[in-house]
Amino acid sequence: xxxxxxxxxxxxxxxxxxxxxxxxxxxxxxxxxxxxxxxxxxxxxxxxxxxxxxxxxxxxxxxxxxxxxxxxxxxxxxxxxxxxxxxxxxxxxxxxxxxxxxxxxxxxxxxxxxxxxxxxxxxxxxxxxxxxxxxxxxxxxxxxx
Amino acid sequence: xxxxxxxxxxxxxxxxxxxxxxxxxxxxxxxxxxxxxxxxxxxxxxxxxxxxxxxxxxxxxxxxxxxxxxxxxxxxxxxxxxxxxxxxxxxxxxxxxxxxxxxxxxxxxxxxxxxxxxxxxxxxxxxxxxxxxxxxxxxxxxxxxxxxxxxxxxxxxxxxxxxxxxxxxxxxxxxxxxxxxxxxxxxxxxxxxxxxxxxxxxxxxxxxxxxxxxxxxxxxxxxxxxxxxxxxxxxxxxxxxxxxxxxxxxxxxxxxxxxxxxxxxxxxxxxxxxxxxxxxxxxxxxxxxxxxxxxxxxxxxxxxxxxxxxxxxxxxxxxxxxxxxxxxxxxxxxxxxxxxxxxxxxxxxxxxxxxxxxxxxxxxxxxxxxxxxxxxxxxxxxxxxxxxxxxxxxxxxxxxxxxxxxxxxxxxxxxxxxxxxxxxxxxxxxxxxxxxxxxxxxxxx
Numbered sequence: 001x002x003x004x005x006x007x008x009x010x011x012x013x014x015x016x017x018x019x020x021x022x023x024x025x026x027x028x029x030x031x032x033x034x035x036x037x038x039x040x041x042x043x044x045x046x047x048x049x050x051x052x053x054x055x056x057x058x059x060x061x062x063x064x065x066x067x068x069x070x071x072x073x074x075x076x077x078x079x080x081x082x083x084x085x086x087x088x089x090x091x092x093x094x095x096x097x098x099x100x101x102x103x104x105x106x107x108x109x110x111x112x113x114x115x116x117x118x119x120x121x122x123x124x125x126x127x128x129x130x131x132x133x134x135x136x137x138x139x140x141x142x143x144x145x
Numbered sequence: 146x147x148x149x150x151x152x153x154x155x156x157x158x159x160x161x162x163x164x165x166x167x168x169x170x171x172x173x174x175x176x177x178x179x180x181x182x183x184x185x186x187x188x189x190x191x192x193x194x195x196x197x198x199x200x201x202x203x204x205x206x207x208x209x210x211x212x213x214x215x216x217x218x219x220x221x222x223x224x225x226x227x228x229x230x231x232x233x234x235x236x237x238x239x240x241x242x243x244x245x246x247x248x249x250x251x252x253x254x255x256x257x258x259x260x261x262x263x264x265x266x267x268x269x270x271x272x273x274x275x276x277x278x279x280x281x282x283x284x285x286x287x288x289x290x291x292x293x294x295x296x297x298x299x300x301x302x303x304x305x306x307x308x309x310x311x312x313x314x315x316x317x318x319x320x321x322x323x324x325x326x327x328x329x330x331x332x333x334x335x336x337x338x339x340x341x342x343x344x345x346x347x348x349x350x351x352x353x354x355x356x357x358x359x360x361x362x363x364x365x366x367x368x369x370x371x372x373x374x375x376x377x378x379x380x381x382x383x384x385x386x387x388x389x390x391x392x393x394x395x396x397x398x399x400x401x402x403x404x405x406x407x408x409x410x411x412x413x414x415x416x417x418x419x420x421x422x423x424x425x426x427x428x429x430x431x432x433x434x435x436x437x438x439x440x441x442x443x444x445x446x447x448x449x450x451x452x453x454x455x456x457x458x459x460x461x462x463x464x465x466x467x468x469x470x471x472x473x474x475x476x477x478x479x480x481x482x483x484x485x486x487x488x489x490x491x492x493x494x495x496x497x498x499x500x501x502x503x504x505x506x507x508x509x510x511x512x513x514x515x516x517x518x519x520x521x522x523x524x525x526x527x528x529x530x531x532x533x534x535x536x537x538x539x540x541x542x543x544x545x546x547x548x549x550x551x552x553x554x555x556x557x558x559x560x561x562x563x564x565x566x567x568x569x570x571x572x573x574x575x576x577x578x579x580x581x582x583x584x585x586x587x588x589x590x
Contacts, residue, residue, distance in 0.1 A: 053279070053280045053283050053284070054279055054280075054283060054557040054558060054559075055276040055277065055278075055279040055280035055283070055557065056280075057557075058276055058279075058553060058556050058557060059556070061272055061275075061276055061553060062276060063233060063276045063277055063280055064230070064233075064375065065230075065373075065375060067369075067372040067373070068233065068237060068368050068369045068370055068371070068372035068373040069284075069368060070284075070363075070364050070365075070366075070367030070368055070369075072284075072364050072367075074360065075284065075364065
């Protein structure tokens with residue numbers, strides 16, 4: 001488990017999260033409140049969702065591919081700028097990011113990474129405090145040692 | 146219509162009462178929408194058999210397999226065709242034809258929806274056209290609301306025009322033996338007039354929202370619609386089968402074929418063309434997928450309703466209802482026809498039109514002796530068809546296609562509310578029925 005992690009606070013905005021993510025080259029950022037309690041994760045998927053046309057996110061009735069679009073950088077930049085001031089809390093209500101407890105078996109961590117390959121926040125079972133994250137590299141290192 | 150001896154007393158009730166109560170409870174549960182409609186209809190059908198009103202054999206004879214086969218066949222054909230990307234192509238192509246001007250796009254997408262809905266099932270049409278509409282409006286940076294509402298309206302208007310366009314027409318056509326051409330000659334003219342009158346109104350209602358920038362229009366003009374065709378081979382095969390099936394419908398009467406035969410044969414032929422190159426395991430997977438995509442809930446709902454109405458008929462309830470209708474209209478043909486038109490329209494606005502039409506069919510058949518046999522009933526059938534199909538536009542719950550669009554819009558974060566829809570759509574629906582009133586009056590009465 002890594003404990004030297006970059007986190008976001010509940011006062012951050014989408015734009016702030018995006019800046020941290022791009023500058024630090026991190027795919028996902030756990031969000032904690034001022035008491036250190038884990039509130040959710042802001043990750044690359046949140047950014048892709050802002051950028052993609054809504055019609056591509058309709059699950060089974062989505063537009064199946066976007067190969068016919070004109071590829072407008074201008075529109076995409078506009079979408080990012082529009083989302084910029086939105087509070088980070090708007091992006092935390094999904095249950096897509098799994099968490100793991102400190103006492104969970106390694107198989108559970110592998111299963112969660114298999115389902116959605118982003119670092120796993122390790123959250124205390126009782127007080128919901130963020131302890132650190134587990135990445136795929138730590139698991140590989142553990143198994144190779 | 147009493148084909149089996151009907152017990153006079155069931156669980157201490159008279160047969161007609163028992164059937165009426167089951168029917169009324171089923172109707173209320175369907176309207177309440179708290180429970181899946183297929184479950185409700187099949188339970189009701191089961192009670193008719195368990196109560197001894199009809200035998201299992203009679204119940205199965207009551208199911209109109211021509212309606213079910215036609216729906217299933219068309220669902221499979223459209224599902225397979227949709228994979229080729231042709232509907233995205235068509236929507237983008239039509240938007241570019243009007244230089245991506247929002248007002249033009251609104252009119253073009255409404256017309257495309259109407260034409261597709263006339264040839265295909267409404268629900269499938271909107272499922273295919275709404276996602277690409279959301280995409281185009283997002284690129285144009287205009288609100289999708291007017292476009293989605295207009296697509297609901299025109300899918301129901303387009304569906305009114307043909308035998309295969311809307312379930313009420315499929316049911317009426319099948320029960321009475323009206324052909325594809327009968328609908329083109331009798332229902333389509335009214336639908337075309339309604340369309341021509343509604344298009345400018347739709348534009349007038351929403352014209353203020355149809356504004357965009359030059360750069361947004363350029364984005365859509367730079368779409369490469371050809372890239373939307375993901376499987377050119379499947380596209381050719383699908384269009385060939387769809388053309389042959391439509392020709393089959395037109396020639397059905399001459400060929401002595403029922404529409405279900407044509408649709409199911411077309412579905413099987415398209416599945417053959419799409420699968421023969423694959424190994425048997427892959428074929429099983431693909432065919433399973435094609436059939437699974439059909440709307441089985443709707444099909445089972447139909448089967449249940451047909452059996453339920455058959456039970457009601459066996460108990461003599463339909464006959465009694467027909468008598469009541471005649472008493473209310475004084476046996477006057479004009480009054481009866483126009484009451485059916487307006488009554489069906491208002492009811493279909495708020496109640497699923499499928500159970501309503503399923504009940505009205507045997508009821509109208511019961512009126513044959515009064516109005517001079519089968520020939521005399523024709524205006525009543527057209528009144529039922531126009532009323533039930535166009536009535537679907539009265540509210541957001543008036544037809545399945547409306548709910549499908551509302552569901553997709555909701556998921557895309559662009560909800561279509563019940564009341565805002567009602568405000569514009571109900572008036573347009575009343576106008577369409579007024580047009581049908583004039584049409585029926587001058588043509589048939």
